[in-house]
Amino acid sequence: MAEAKIISERRTSVDDVFDYLQRQIATLKLKPGDRISEAEIAAQFGISRQPVRDAFSRLANQDLLLIRPQRATEVRRFSSRAIEKARFIRAAIEKEVLIRAATYCDAEGADQLRKQLSDQQLAVAQSDHEAFGRLDYEFHKTLCQIARADYAFDVILEEKAKIDRLCMLGHDKEQRLPVLLADHRAVAEAVITCDPTVAVEAGMIHLSRLDETLERIKASNANYFEQTSP
Incomplete structure (x- = not known):
């Protein structure tokens, strides 16, 4: 039961970060080409970097973020x-x-x-x-x-x-x-x-x-x- 609770809370954190960043991107508060940091977002929400990484992955699947190994993640430009x-x-x-x-x-x-x-x-x-x-x-x-x-x-x-x-x-x-x-x-x-x-x-x-x-x-x-x- 405790494990189920932890998983539920983690999903909530991912959803919170995902929804926040999606709104920021949709309203152009984060513009195409802007760089975004896992560490900074994690600190802003007071959570570990793993939920942020999961949220980033979901946003990348929507073509809203560009994630590249060893390079800064950025808001995806229009294609x-x-x-x-x-x-x-x-x-x-x-x-x-x-x-x-x-x-x-x-x-x-x-x-x-x-x-x-x-x-x-x-x-x-x-x-x-x-x-x-x-x-x-x-x-x-x-x-x-x-x-x-x-x-x-x-x-x-x-x-x-x-x-x-x-x-x-x-x-x-x-x-x-x-x-x-x-x-x-x-x-x-x-x-x-x-x-x-x-x-x-x-x-x-x-x-x-x-x-x-x-x-x-x-x-x-x-x-x-x-x-x-x-």
């Missing part, structure tokens, strides 16, 4: 190839989700979508980017539930997390929120009216918003991207 891959996977999954959501949407699903759009409208009116970000996740999760494919959200969540910090670098947040809300309205309306073709078209337009952001950030913050071989 154009990884971004392209994440976008490809997400587009493939979301196409199927939107087709199924438009097929299965009922009155309860329609009410959920309308309520979420109302909440998003309030976040936009208040320029609350953090709240809108949370609502964005809920919106896509609800679409998966309406599609009777809640498991698809696990894939979307994983791929979305890989590029969300990229969006944080955008210098047009005030302009982006109304555009994203309009995209969500178009998607929701097509799903509610059971029109899978329009739902997919609106969904793909929504995903394409990343392309402009990516090119702009590449031009202004080239050092945040991994260098590719000529």
Whole structure:
């Protein structure tokens, strides 16, 4: 029993460090290329280095940290190839989700979508980017539930997390929120009216918003991207 308690406490420490660093990276408090020390994080949390090492490993598996033997661990820079891959996977999954959501949407699903759009409208009116970000996740999760494919959200969540910090670098947040809300309205309306073709078209337009952001950030913050071989 005592051994089980120790293991449980250790997992809690790993989770605490992982969640903290993930937030720091996602919000760009830790920027691409920043160095990070196991010893410093362990001292900050008042724990041994092993839980920190385990948390680092989990973050590396999410492509958020770059761990190299005998060299400093650093926040992973953006990979154009990884971004392209994440976008490809997400587009493939979301196409199927939107087709199924438009097929299965009922009155309860329609009410959920309308309520979420109302909440998003309030976040936009208040320029609350953090709240809108949370609502964005809920919106896509609800679409998966309406599609009777809640498991698809696990894939979307994983791929979305890989590029969300990229969006944080955008210098047009005030302009982006109304555009994203309009995209969500178009998607929701097509799903509610059971029109899978329009739902997919609106969904793909929504995903394409990343392309402009990516090119702009590449031009202004080239050092945040991994260098590719000529």
